[in-house]
Amino acid sequence: MSIQSRKERERAQREKLIITAALELAEAEGWEAVTTRRLAERIEYSQPVLYSHFKGKDAIVAAVAVEGCADLAVELRAARTAAPDATSALARISAAYVAFADRRPALYDAIFNQTVDLPFATPEAPAALHAAFDELAAAVGPHANGADLGLLTETFWAALHGLVTLMRGGRLPREHHDTRLALLLERFTGTPAGPGRTL
Amino acid sequence: MSIQSRKERERAQREKLIITAALELAEAEGWEAVTTRRLAERIEYSQPVLYSHFKGKDAIVAAVAVEGCADLAVELRAARTAAPDATSALARISAAYVAFADRRPALYDAIFNQTVDLPFATPEAPAALHAAFDELAAAVGPHANGADLGLLTETFWAALHGLVTLMRGGRLPREHHDTRLALLLERFTGTPAGPGRTL
DNA sequence: CTCCGAGTGCTAGCGCTGCTAGGAACAAGA
DNA sequence: TCTTGTTCCTAGCAGCGCTAGCACTCGGAG
Numbered sequence: 001m002s003i004q005s006r007k008e009r010e011r012a013q014r015e016k017l018i019i020t021a022a023l024e025l026a027e028a029e030g031w032e033a034v035t036t037r038r039l040a041e042r043i044e045y046s047q048p049v050l051y052s053h054f055k056g057k058d059a060i061v062a063a064v065a066v067e068g069c070a071d072l073a074v075e076l077r078a079a080r081t082a083a084p085d086a087t088s089a090l091a092r093i094s095a096a097y098v099a100f101a102d103r104r105p106a107l108y109d110a111i112f113n114q115t116v117d118l119p120f121a122t123p124e125a126p127a128a129l130h131a132a133f134d135e136l137a138a139a140v141g142p143h144a145n146g147a148d149l150g151l152l153t154e155t156f157w158a159a160l161h162g163l164v165t166l167m168r169g170g171r172l173p174r175e176h177h178d179t180r181l182a183l184l185l186e187r188f189t190g191t192p193a194g195p196g197r198t199l
Numbered sequence: 200m201s202i203q204s205r206k207e208r209e210r211a212q213r214e215k216l217i218i219t220a221a222l223e224l225a226e227a228e229g230w231e232a233v234t235t236r237r238l239a240e241r242i243e244y245s246q247p248v249l250y251s252h253f254k255g256k257d258a259i260v261a262a263v264a265v266e267g268c269a270d271l272a273v274e275l276r277a278a279r280t281a282a283p284d285a286t287s288a289l290a291r292i293s294a295a296y297v298a299f300a301d302r303r304p305a306l307y308d309a310i311f312n313q314t315v316d317l318p319f320a321t322p323e324a325p326a327a328l329h330a331a332f333d334e335l336a337a338a339v340g341p342h343a344n345g346a347d348l349g350l351l352t353e354t355f356w357a358a359l360h361g362l363v364t365l366m367r368g369g370r371l372p373r374e375h376h377d378t379r380l381a382l383l384l385e386r387f388t389g390t391p392a393g394p395g396r397t398l
Numbered sequence: 399c400t401c402c403g404a405g406t407g408c409t410a411g412c413g414c415t416g417c418t419a420g421g422a423a424c425a426a427g428a
Numbered sequence: 429t430c431t432t433g434t435t436c437c438t439a440g441c442a443g444c445g446c447t448a449g450c451a452c453t454c455g456g457a458g
Contacts, residue, residue, distance in 0.1 A: 056445075
């Protein structure tokens with residue numbers, strides 16, 4: 001009994017180790033630097049060990065993504081609940097979203113750009129992802145104006161994702177990013193928004 | 200003279216051949232199937248020939264992207280100029296944008312997801328890209344309402360890109376895509392938009 | 399205490415990738 | 429006809445994701 005469970009515990013621990021090592025490596029040098037060989041070296045095991053835990057490299061990235069969703073959800077929640085009113089709630093949660101993508105690009109990539117395997121807009125999607133989405137929905141809700149909340153949230157999310165992605169890919173200059181975000185908020189809240197709109 | 204220029208002509212022709220072969224291969228089997236070996240085989244030259252034309256594989260993708268921008272610009276222009284009024288112009292150009300990404304995913308990827316090397320939001324960006332952007336700007340213009348047109352266009356473009364990207368990556372279900380697009384248009388035109396909004 | 403069998407993790411290697419060095423073959427000018 | 433310069437191919441490097449098959453370790457039975 002106990003010895004069996006110890007082994008399981010150690011195994012689970014090693015799996016966690018793989019995930020955190022992959023994330024660290026990705027955050028330090030980008031996902032293109034995360035190879036199975038380097039990952040194996042980092043966890044001080046041989047390459048094939050990875051495949052006894054995960055079906056392939058993609059599955060490792062997916063595992064990192066699932067973990068990352070939780071972080072994202074937490075940060076979005078904090079931003080939203082700290083806001084005094086509905087309009088600034090959307091502004092703050094948006095800023096938090098962008099800041100997350102900016103501060104943890106590797107994690108953001110894992111969730112939204114890298115892999116495709118994990119289910120998304122279905123009930124089987126990771127709970128943390130739903131949580132993150134719900135935070136966004138809660139912030140969008142007051143500005144729905146009768147529109148379908150789910151779809152409107154998806155649309156707003158897509159807009160944020162587009163801004164983040166194009167900026168990170170060098171398609172949009174970082175300059176005036178705040179203004180673009182403010183413009184987006186204006187369009188979704190109907191109000192001429194507050195800060196960062198001076199240009 | 201003439202013999203020199205003939206060689207140059209042949210060389211340019213072969214370069215074009217490489218680009219179209221890469222695009223065809225990508226459209227048929229996706230960019231992950233475009234390897235230098237397969238590309239070389241397809242143009243019936245050896246691998247190193249590719250490197251006498253382009254610095255590396257990325258440069259080939261970039262070349263494809265530049266060509267693709269022209270196509271995109273043409274389609275956007277056609278959609279915009281065919282519209283009877285400002286509101287439907289934005290709707291049609293948006294639909295055309297999405298349709299382009301949907302119908303030619305490999306080309307869209309080359310332009311917006313794949314490579315990073317080509318300059319974008321700078322004067323050195325390919326002229327066709329500027330043309331495409333200008334089409335969007337012309338459609339967004341009437342709804343700018345005093346906002347900076349360039350930045351507003353960028354924001355709208357980002358939103359479209361987000362919708363397209365998330366849907367293509369499986370992050371958003373294809374279902375109700377039209378409704379999401381309609382919601383976005385509502386927010387940018389201020390009007391409760393026309394067709395495809397029944398859900 | 400000994401031995402066996404399950405299971406764990408290693409070495410080695412496959413077929414692929416992007417990319418490059420070096421030489422063969424060919425064409426143009428003397 | 430010989431030389432010179434270019435063109436393009438063969439062969440190979442280092443690294444990729446992934447896997448087959450063996451060596452070893454270690455818990456449990458006799």
